[in-house]
Amino acid sequence: MSIPRIFIDGDQGTTGLQIHARLQARHDLELVTLAPDRRKDERLRAQALNDCDIAILCLPDEAARQALSLLRNPDVRIIDASSAHRTHPGWAYGFPEMSADQPRLIAQASRVTNPGCYPTGAIALLHPLVGAGLMPADYPLDIHAMSGYSGGGRAAVQAHEAEPAARPPAFQVYGLGLAHKHVPEIQRYAGLSLPPVFVPAYGSYRQGIVLTIALHQRLLPPAADAQALHACLARHYAGAAHVRVLPLAESSALERLDPQRLNGTNDMELAVFANPSRGQVLLTAVFDNLGKGAAGAAVQNLALMLGRR
Incomplete structure (x- = not known):
């Protein structure tokens, strides 16, 4: 079984840095990053987004919407840490403790919106x-x-x-x-x-x-x-x-x-x-x-999407 590839789009922002710090020592996944001088290269971002298994968007709202427009691979799953999709239909709300059924909904979703x-x-x-x-x-x-x-x-x-x-x-x-x-x-x-x-x-x-x-x-x-x-x-x-x-x-x-x-x-x-x-x-x-209110929640949702608790 291949190791899941995780791409953090916006890993130099406050939330992105926290998520990167929580994941960088993990051996059960591959963390994909772009060099500082390449993070704004749309072609390379698009490639990273389409080549990963799960992308975590740590971007301003409009940039998060723009990142989704770059997706061509239907198998890529998304965790959006911005507020761009928090009330959108078709997105699972990433608060696992909200209901007994919420962990299953998150685990099965292709699009998860992190709570504010x-x-x-x-x-x-x-x-x-x-x-x-x-x-x-x-x-x-x-x-x-x-x-x-x-x-x-x-x-x-x-x-x-x-x-x-x-x-x-x-x-x-x-x-x-x-x-x-x-x-x-x-x-x-x-x-x-x-x-x-x-x-x-x-x-x-x-x-x-x-x-x-x-x-x-x-x-x-x-x-x-x-x-x-x-x-x-x-x-x-x-x-x-x-x-x-x-x-x-x-x-x-x-x-x-x-x-x-x-x-x-x-x-x-x-x-x-x-x-x-x-x-x-x-x-x-x-x-x-920055924990339950952002990066910690994203990592918790990632675990559910990867079939882990």
């Missing part, structure tokens, strides 16, 4: 609850999330790691037009009938995400208290290798969340916090935006 970093946390929290009827599909959701500056790509990394006088502010809220490109993805895969309000931010640290969703008990079904929400999430992710739901006793002892706690891993921790006297619940997700 922020949507990974939001969908992980919301999809099981909406599906179980514990949260109305039309709940007026506000989602707040902070990522390390690497979430802004190579340009943001360079800006934040420049001389101190030239660095951006320590904390920046963006997406103030309330039309962030992740909103349709969150709405679709969380099963929402209305788009949520999504407010993202960057902090002055390199990587790691804390995402929070605040809920009012009075707007939930009567049985949907914190214990029921937690039990639903715990059931959904029971046995999952990369998603852990903190026990209520463990989360109730916490006073703060560290967005960098899971950096360098492909893991995500979900938690439920509550103040019953005020009728308030807080759902949280912590994970590495």
